[in-house]
Amino acid sequence: MPPPQYDTPRPHYDTPPPRHSRPVVERAESPADRTATGELPRTEAPVRAKAPAKPSNSRLVRDSGSIAIATLTSRITGFIKSLLLLTVLGPAVASAFTSANLIPNMITELVLGAVLTAMVVPTLVRAEAEDDDGGVAFVRRLVTIAFTVLAVASVLATAAAPILAGKVFLSSDGRVNTQLTTALTFLLLPAILFYGMSALLMAILNTKQVFRPGAWAPVLNNMVVLLVLAVYALTPGEITLDPVRMSDPKLLVLGVGVTLGVLTQAASLLPAIRRNRIDLRPLWGIDNRLKQFGKMGVAIILYVLISQVGLVVANHISSAADEAGPAIYANAWALLQVPYGVLGVTLLTAIMPRLSRNAAANDTPAVVDDLSVATRLTMIAMVPIVVFMTVAGPQVGEALFGYGRFSENAARLGHAVSWSAFALIPYALVLIHLRVFYARGQAWTPTWIVLGITAVRLVLSALAPVIASDSSQVVLLLGFATGIGYGAGALIGGWLLHRSLGDLRMANVGRTVTRVLLASLAGAAVMFIFDRVVGLDRLHGGPGALLRISVSAVIMFAVAFGLMRLAGIPEVVAITVAISRRLGFTPPAPDLDLEGPVEDEYATQVLRRPDIYGYPAFDPVMDTQTMVLPVIRPDAVDNTRVGQFPYPVRHRSTSGDFAGTSIPQGEGGTRVSDDAVSGAPAADSAAGGLSTDVPPGTGAAGKSSKSAIEPDTGPPDPVDQEPEHEPDPVYDTGMHPVGTPQLPPMAAVPQSAGEGSAQRRTPRGPKLMPGASVAGGRYRLLADHGGARGLRFWQALDIKLDREVALTFVDADQKAGDNAGHDGPQAILSRTLRLGRINSPGLARVLDVVRGSSGGVVVAEWTPGRSLREMAETVPSPIGAARAIRALASAAELAHRGGGSLSIDHPDRVRISATGDAVLAFPGTLADSDAQSDVRGLGAMLYALITARWPIRTGGMAGTAATIGGLRLADFGPDGTPVEPRQIRPEVPFEISAVAVRSLESNKGVRTAATVQHVLEQASVVDQKTDFIPVLRLGQRQAHPDESLADPELLAAERERSQRMMWIMVGLGVLAALVVGVIIWWMVSVFAPGSADAPLNEQRNIGLTSAAVAPAPAPGGAPAPGPATGVPVPVSSVSVFSPEGTPDGPGMVGAVVDHDPATMWRTDQYFQQFPALKKGVGIMATLPSPAKLTNVAITSPSVGTTIEIRTSPTASPTLDQTQLIGSARLGDGVTDIAVRADQAARFVLVWITGLGNSGGQFQSAIAEIRFDAAP
Structure with missing residues (x-):
């Protein structure tokens, strides 16, 4: 039974409608927000001349700290209050008090709680902003109406107290004393007025930016109740149950004292009301704005009413079967709410407001992403708690409640926790679903969900007394019925979300839940083994059980989260990394001084990564200094007509005035499917081969060379003019020389001659520089690694998972006119996504593809090692070069068999890994890429790795002045083919030199990557030993230790990681052995016979002794004694x-x-x-x-x-x-x-x-x- 929460006396039922969290911080409302809350379009109203001054940031910080302390204090005192209510009152009186206290809470929630959420708070904020008097008259009318309604409800409920207590909430012939419950109900029903008024006054103060009084008011209530319980315990005598006398001192102390606590909570807000000069004088009338909320208000009130029906029935059935039933049912659910309130709500605090905003804006992809994240966080936080509560529930109950008059029922309460612990997971999912529906303005949809929950609960609750073999089991089955009901609600909510949002993409969530569940079960197994081996099960009583459960919890959660960390669950990895950094175990991410000018920042290279090889981190001539990301297209807007970008940007209207700030997209950006190309599947392959020279007009976006390198000669847009700003240089694309420091022209928006509006400006995103964050802040750029034909290659840090990744920026130069067709960024991303299915050491695994407003980002695993240029400058062994390119050829062959290609077209794409393999480190499949172009790229990479020269001439190039990726162009013969590597380095074997040159020939050379791989495999077999002599082919020599391109230091680090993983596997093996040992011990205890001193009748059952024979009758027929x-x-x-x-x-x-x-x-x-x-x-x-x-x-x-x-x-x-x-x-x-x-x-x-x-x-x-x- 969901009782009042610890931190507030206001009721909190199973699935309440979402409330404005306290403190309520006023913010500007968008039209989507007003639609989501059921508010009608705002009517014209006079605006106040002067708005009240907002509190300073320092005040907000002080208030936030005070609220945090107050919340923690409220939870602690609330838990102590619940514990003392059971231990001081005992099961019989506690059940009567729980049932009596439930009545005013439920009536308050029904009369004012739902209305306060659905109607009052949004209207209160509007009245303060719109009315000439700042909402003073509205507040007076609201307080007058609320006081009147609550007072009438209190009087009517008091008159109906005998019926409510004796017939509705309790069974007249049950185990709980109805006379005592009725007497307590009479004393507690006046609290309806104080519950409602305290909630209303808190809302009024919150709209005035006054938070602390409302946060500390529940603490005062708890302190008064604790004092009342102390007086109750010291009062002599006991409450007489037959008959119950209203003049009984203990009865009056309990009933009047608890009501006094609620009165204290409401009265503590009056000084703050007076200090802020809030007028509460009576003023009759109903504001027209309240009437506008009628439809949503009715839906939410009906929602609360249906949920309360299930709660009343459960309390009624539990009271009929067991005198401690209502107390056990209520406090078992309250105990389960503690971990959910501390972990579940805390983890979802950041994601839920964003989910609500996206749902209100009808941003379906963002809602699906947020829903997936919220579900993952809930499962990761709750599954270990549920497993622990299920396994150790009885011990938890005995440890927390095994004192005083409730010690005999503490274990039963713990069993109730075990039976209903699983309900936390569907309960949390239902709350997430409700938040989405309310934000989307679907106020009636949650009513259908709660109707399904209540229907299942009613059916199963009615069957509980029938199924239970003992009356003490009824309360256990009621808790189980609650969990099944919420499970049905989660299924209904998921089905409704699927209907409105489409595919919810929960496959990844399912994998995460499976790993979390297995880790939690392993932790529970270790906890059980430790409990039995050490003998913690011999600890009894409250203190002993508390020690036992504390040790068990530490063991289980340590093992569970350790296994989750090893399993690589991203959220757990992020937490452990943050803790390690805080404790100093992990070096923190480098801090960048980004306050100075951008040009000076990048020119001085503040962020320099260690380079053990002594090569410069970048080419000062060819590498870029700045980058514009991304292209913002004119049609990249949402339903509010405001652009959506992976970073905040300022908008201006056509007149040049400021038009607001765009809210960034969610972390990581928008994902792309592999068939997301408009008009064609992602797996397209361009036909035809490449000639020796690359045509000048070839580009990633289909632009001509002239348009790609010549600056725009038209007049600049006045909006774009930035005085005293140096122009950004063009990137080394590998296809065009650096001929101008000007940026390429942006795509112009065609206009008719009759249009008089100014030309639309393409907004610019942040510049790519070390330290910049991209993809919604998920990745932090570390170092630039060049680019090729509109693609930019960067090394970055995944902030969330604390790992390095390789980022390929598509259309980073903003040359693409649109996203349609096979040449557009969308097509590039879709083709690249297919490479994620290839598992090869020659291809960096594609982790993610993020779609921005224009262009996008390909996220791949980072390849430790050296760039191809750095390795080529070390003059590597030809055998080692062949071995390296062999891995790249293998990856290309796998891609070609799958109908794709790799786009091996530029030396900046390829890195030499720690194991000496050439790896396509920056995937990005362009439209003109096919199998033949990849083969040509393999030959070029092998040629460049051996000779440190690039063998492909770009269009219009001649001589050796230009470089490609830091490599000088190769020397070409009279026929236009590059000079063979053997002429530059005579020690190069013939096969390796031949395959490098023949692969570059498009008409008569090597045609498949498999051929390249096969030839290089044969050429790199240097010392294949036989029984007699080593095999050496012509031109080959024996291998030396330095012929491999592997990095010794990186290999040593890899060996260290392997050893660490080996020890981890050994630990897991020991754990598995322990679990198997426990299973064998259990089987032996079941099937093996007892010890030698076992009773004779047990040994007789398995044939070890003969059956006893009755003694013969005595002579003479005397009967036996x-x-x-x-x-x-x-x-x-x-x-x-x-x-x-x-x-x-x-x-x-x-x-x-x-x-x-x-x-x-x-x-x-x-x-x-x-x-x-x-x-x-x-x-x-x-x-x-x-x-x-x-x-x-x-x-x-x-x-x-x-x-x-x-x-x-x-x-x-x-x-x-x-x-x-x-x-x-x-x-x-x-x-x-x-x-x-x-x-x-x-x-x-x-x-x-x-x-x-x-x-x-x-x-x-x-x-x-x-x-x-x-x-």
């Missing part, structure tokens, strides 16, 4: 004896000696017979003095229960220390067990070795035990 008669022996005390686990029903064990056959002690319910989980359970009886027993009489309804009678030397022995003196199988009613004791004993153990079986559920009950001793 009957059971020996004796004198009844009183019992001083009894306790549950359970050496292998938690005691079964320790609170009810006294029923076996109370001389009342109607009361019983019951074991826990087991799904397997003893000794599957443990050998047995028993009752240890302590006699006043040692006695020699002759007979034990046991009254029990559990037919078939196997009993052993044993004597013990102490009150807390081991089972081996006890001595068997008799055994029997119980029948229905009284069973006499004759015993033969060798000596007198004071401690007698009634040991159950076999439980009664009822429908596959194993449980036994004992009503009375009587001991007879010899006279």
